[in-house]
Amino acid sequence: MSEHIVPKKIYYRIFGALLVGTALTVIFAFINLGNFNIVAALLIAIAKALLVITFFMHVKYSSRLTKLWVAVGFIWLFIMLAITMTDYLSRAWLVYRP
Amino acid sequence: MSMTPLTATAGRLTSEGEPLNYLNNGHGLKSWLLTKDHKRIALLYLFSVSFFFIIGGIFALLIRINLLSPEGLFNPDTYNRIFTAHGIIMVFLFLVPAVPAVLGNFLLPIMIGAKDLAFPKINLLSWYCYVVAGIFLTVALIAGGIDTGWTFYTPYSTSYSNSNVLLAGVGIFIAGFSSILTGINFIVTVHTMRAPGMTWFRLPLFIWAHYATALVIMLGTPVLAITLSLMALERVAHVGIFDPAMGGDPVLFQHMFWFYSHPAVYIMVLPAMGVVSELIANLARKNIFGYKFVAMSSLAIAVFGFLVWGHHLFVSTQSIYLGIIFSFLSYAVAIPSAIKVFNWTATLFKGSISYDTPMIYGLGFIGLFLIGGMTGLFVAALGIDVHVTDTYFVIAHFHYVMVGGSLMGFLGGMHLWWGKITGRMYPEYWARAAMVIQFVGFNLTFFPQFILGYLGMPRRYAAYPPEFQVLHVLSTAGATILGLGMLITIIYFIWSLKNGERAPANPWGASGLEWRTSSPPPTENFLETPVVTWEAYEFAPIETMDVLGYPGDPGKPSQPVPAEHGTED
Amino acid sequence: MALIETETAPERIELHAEHHPHLAHHFESMEQQREAGTLGMWWFLLTEIMFFGGMFLAYTVYRHIYFDAFAAGSNVLSIWWGTFNTAVLIASSLTMALAVFHAQMGNSRKVVRFLLFTIILGTIFLRVKYIEYSDKFEEHVFPAGDFRWPIEHEANRPNNVGDMLLMLIGAEPLNSSPQGPEHAFSVKVTTKYAEKGPYYGVGGQVPEEVQDPGFGGHVRMYFWLYFAMTGFHALHMIIGIGLLLMLAWQARKGKFSREYHSYIELTGLYWHFVDIVWIFLFPLLYLVDRHL
Numbered sequence: 032m033s034e035h036i037v038p039k040k041i042y043y044r045i046f047g048a049l050l051v052g053t054a055l056t057v058i059f060a061f062i063n064l065g066n067f068n069i070v071a072a073l074l075i076a077i078a079k080a081l082l083v084i085t086f087f088m089h090v091k092y093s094s095r096l097t098k099l100w101v102a103v104g105f106i107w108l109f110i111m112l113a114i115t116m117t118d119y120l121s122r123a124w125l126v127y128r129p
Numbered sequence: 130m131s132m133t134p135l136t137a138t139a140g141r142l143t144s145e146g147e148p149l150n151y152l153n154n155g156h157g158l159k160s161w162l163l164t165k166d167h168k169r170i171a172l173l174y175l176f177s178v179s180f181f182f183i184i185g186g187i188f189a190l191l192i193r194i195n196l197l198s199p200e201g202l203f204n205p206d207t208y209n210r211i212f213t214a215h216g217i218i219m220v221f222l223f224l225v226p227a228v229p230a231v232l233g234n235f236l237l238p239i240m241i242g243a244k245d246l247a248f249p250k251i252n253l254l255s256w257y258c259y260v261v262a263g264i265f266l267t268v269a270l271i272a273g274g275i276d277t278g279w280t281f282y283t284p285y286s287t288s289y290s291n292s293n294v295l296l297a298g299v300g301i302f303i304a305g306f307s308s309i310l311t312g313i314n315f316i317v318t319v320h321t322m323r324a325p326g327m328t329w330f331r332l333p334l335f336i337w338a339h340y341a342t343a344l345v346i347m348l349g350t351p352v353l354a355i356t357l358s359l360m361a362l363e364r365v366a367h368v369g370i371f372d373p374a375m376g377g378d379p380v381l382f383q384h385m386f387w388f389y390s391h392p393a394v395y396i397m398v399l400p401a402m403g404v405v406s407e408l409i410a411n412l413a414r415k416n417i418f419g420y421k422f423v424a425m426s427s428l429a430i431a432v433f434g435f436l437v438w439g440h441h442l443f444v445s446t447q448s449i450y451l452g453i454i455f456s457f458l459s460y461a462v463a464i465p466s467a468i469k470v471f472n473w474t475a476t477l478f479k480g481s482i483s484y485d486t487p488m489i490y491g492l493g494f495i496g497l498f499l500i501g502g503m504t505g506l507f508v509a510a511l512g513i514d515v516h517v518t519d520t521y522f523v524i525a526h527f528h529y530v531m532v533g534g535s536l537m538g539f540l541g542g543m544h545l546w547w548g549k550i551t552g553r554m555y556p557e558y559w560a561r562a563a564m565v566i567q568f569v570g571f572n573l574t575f576f577p578q579f580i581l582g583y584l585g586m587p588r589r590y591a592a593y594p595p596e597f598q599v600l601h602v603l604s605t606a607g608a609t610i611l612g613l614g615m616l617i618t619i620i621y622f623i624w625s626l627k628n629g630e631r632a633p634a635n636p637w638g639a640s641g642l643e644w645r646t647s648s649p650p651p652t653e654n655f656l657e658t659p660v661v662t663w664e665a666y667e668f669a670p671i672e673t674m675d676v677l678g679y680p681g682d683p684g685k686p687s688q689p690v691p692a693e694h695g696t697e698d
Numbered sequence: 699m700a701l702i703e704t705e706t707a708p709e710r711i712e713l714h715a716e717h718h719p720h721l722a723h724h725f726e727s728m729e730q731q732r733e734a735g736t737l738g739m740w741w742f743l744l745t746e747i748m749f750f751g752g753m754f755l756a757y758t759v760y761r762h763i764y765f766d767a768f769a770a771g772s773n774v775l776s777i778w779w780g781t782f783n784t785a786v787l788i789a790s791s792l793t794m795a796l797a798v799f800h801a802q803m804g805n806s807r808k809v810v811r812f813l814l815f816t817i818i819l820g821t822i823f824l825r826v827k828y829i830e831y832s833d834k835f836e837e838h839v840f841p842a843g844d845f846r847w848p849i850e851h852e853a854n855r856p857n858n859v860g861d862m863l864l865m866l867i868g869a870e871p872l873n874s875s876p877q878g879p880e881h882a883f884s885v886k887v888t889t890k891y892a893e894k895g896p897y898y899g900v901g902g903q904v905p906e907e908v909q910d911p912g913f914g915g916h917v918r919m920y921f922w923l924y925f926a927m928t929g930f931h932a933l934h935m936i937i938g939i940g941l942l943l944m945l946a947w948q949a950r951k952g953k954f955s956r957e958y959h960s961y962i963e964l965t966g967l968y969w970h971f972v973d974i975v976w977i978f979l980f981p982l983l984y985l986v987d988r989h990l
């Protein structure tokens with residue numbers, strides 16, 4: 032079999048990192064960063080998701096093809112979000128109070 | 130992977146003395162309903178897809194009958210239900226599954242030299258999902274119909290419509306599952322199950338097209354699923370997610386709906402384009418011009434197709450700035466589509482063309498798709514679209530793409546591979562006649578609709594000003610002729626099952642692995658695993674092509690292409 | 699009568715006799731079969747990304763339009779439960795990964811054990827979700843029911859780990875209830891956002907033809923998305939737990955081995971995916987504008 036066996040200690044380390052990430056999100060949420068609260072929250076979430084994908088889901092040890100498809104999934108989600116939000120951000124008739 | 134000689138099967142006969150093939154290997158209803166053979170599942174699909182095509186066609190004729198008189202023959206509410214039924218059935222139960230689930234299912238494993246699709250049980254499950262979806266939609270129709278149009282725009286569908294929106298929503302959700310399961314199978318099969326020597330650039334263009342289609346199915350359909358789920362929840366719970374009176378935005382529904390439904394156009398037309406590539410190359414007996422361009426244009430269409438959905442929202446209060454971008458991107462999709470058309474035309478140049486039925490369908494596709502595509506540019510232009518939005522111009526445009534494109538491709542493919550699928554040839558004379566009748570009927574139906582739309586006839590209206598009557602009557606006459614042409618095709622196909630000539634392994638002198646097994650193929654497609662040593666569309670004299678199915682009539686010798694243009698491109 | 703009644707010609711079966719018993723007839727090798735399974739699972743997960751993506755899209759749009767209402771709604775959720783559940787789910791991902799690890803080592807006994815751990819953690823997650831949902835019902839913020847804003851009667855919320863454990867087993871928490879109406883968080887939340895109106899309208903004015911549902915209506919939009927997103931997520935958890943139960947049963951009976959364990963791996967991929975969805979749901983639903 033060509034499958035790669037990840038040593039157990041890596042799993043435990045990733046688990047630790049994910050818990051730290053969770054703690055960080057909560058801490059950052061209570062600090063007023065203005066518009067950057069959501070940026071911080073998303074950056075941490077993306078980092079956590081990447082850890083899960085890379086190690087728990089073995090993508091680090093998978094073929095380039097698998098890596099490509101994972102990327103495609105998130106890129107397509109981004110396309111949908113980005114283009115639709117462009118609409119809401121540029122509608123002339125949707126005006127926001129400061 | 131070594132060759133697996135299966136000498137034990139070679140020459141095996143049934144008790145009637147026929148060579149054992151996928152059709153006579155197992156009898157009885159159970160052997161069909163529980164089959165995991167992709168070829169049998171393709172036939173199950175063919176049967177059910179044709180059934181719904183006929184139902185959808187009947188609704189189409191009802192629409193045309195209503196429009197014979199300016200006042201409309203049915204009452205408007207009934208008319209709403211008729212065109213909705215036509216739209217839903219044709220889109221979700223015919224056009225989306227037709228080519229991939231029938232021809233793709235049958236041919237994809239054979240063309241790449243595999244024994245089956247990667248997940249045969251999932252393939253069967255896909256058909257059952259289709260059937261359940263069909264039952265839901267049929268019940269919705271019988272129990273009073275749906276009056277929202279196939280687009281289910283909110284808040285009408287969620288707050289006001291008194292028709293079976295929920296049932297239809299559930300049905301389409303399940304139909305979506307069915308296409309997703311087919312899509313997974315195609316992608317995984319092409320990646321992991323190609324025969325030795327079958328490299329990516331030796332794949333027939335049919336496979337490239339189906340691969341691209343599967344990508345679109347997989348990335349688009351789930352969005353339709355969640356859109357319909359939210360719509361259904363909204364209809365049940367009424368919390369206002371798409372209802373402006375409660376702070377929701379109906380345009381969000383349109384964004385989500387068209388994120389799937391524009392790419393769905395490519396789910397319908399890309400596989401047909403794959404079929405046309407095969408038709409043109411094999412019946413002109415010439416390597417396709419610009420193989421890599423045609424292959425890559427399929428992928429380009431799949432990708433670009435996801436960036437243009439907003440052209441359906443030009444007048445829906447979408448941001449005007451985004452409208453400009455969507456208009457531009459919609460133009461961009463024309464490029465890969467045009468690449469295909471130009472390459473097919475270039476393939477015909479100096480080819481040894483035989484005007485058998487599949488080829489006529491191929492040529493019909495090119496002509497009609499050209500009109501459909503060019504008028505697509507009209508409606509993609511922001512300014513013109515404001516004038517023709519929701520008119521018969523749009524109706525005519527997408528029927529030229531869907532009927533002129535997908536349906537022509539589907540029928541062309543059915544004729545090309547009918548012998549392979551059933552073991553019998555269709556009657557050539559009747560087939561050509563039917564094709565010509567369909568072509569004339571089709572144009573007579575839809576060309577007047579361009580004019581109607583340009584003059585301002587809105588879509589989905591049950592009545593119209595009397596001055597439009599001439600064009601509407603012409604259109605109805607065309608629809609009748611088109612229906613007649615379809616009827617002829619259905620009749621001779623059924624007739625040929627018993628009375629057609631026996632099909633040889635390679636009736637067209639074509640290239641491609643599916644012509645190197647017997648007609649109909651044995652259960653696992655080839656008696657030995659093929660090893661591919663030739664390029665795609667490399668036409669060889671038939672004597673040099675080994676048939677890896679049962680020995681028998683190898684077929685018509687391929688007319689060798691004159692040397693000076695045999696190796697062009 | 700046909701010579702052969704079965705789907706697969708018997709010759710094929712003989713031919714594959716020397717192969718692994720779990721190798722399906724149409725694959726050439728176990729390697730190919732495994733590759734196909736993994737690729738298929740990944741593509742299924744891609745469809746899941748797009749499925750949840752539709753809800754994330756709706757969330758993004760409405761959060762953009764009704765930010766304050768979303769912040770108010772988010773502040774109603776219990777950050778203790780949210781954080782606790784995140785940790786539980788991450789732990790379940792760890793045990794799932796370890797179950798796969800032991801499957802790869804061919805250690806069936808430990809596979810069963812770690813699958814059971816995963817199931818238990820998943821069940822705890824759902825139990826917490828159940829508590830949270832019933833609190834929301836009690837507070838009348840379930841969007842499809844008798845929705846009321848501001849909250850009049852407030853459910854218990856834990857504010858330490860001990861309380862959470864007590865509430866998990868259905869006991870009364872010791873000191874989580876607010877001490878009087880002026881301390882009630884819902885009062886805080888409501889006053890915090892009370893003066894802020896809707897953002898929606900032309901030129902900053904709500905046009906007459908738009909019946910604006912008001913701030914409460916927008917909070918309801920938040921809760922609708924909260925229930926839809928966490929509901930679909932919980933549904934995926936329930937399906938996942940079902941799959942894990944089946945696998946644990948099969949593993950106990952010794953179906954899996956060093957060579958053949960792809961179902962465990964594939965279910966693992968699914969489970970981790972569900973975890974990833976939650977990793978995004980947690981900050982987006984629980985942590986909007988917490989700092990005020």
Ligand SMILES: [Cu+2]
Nearest residue numbers: 391438440441
């Ligand atoms: Cu479109």
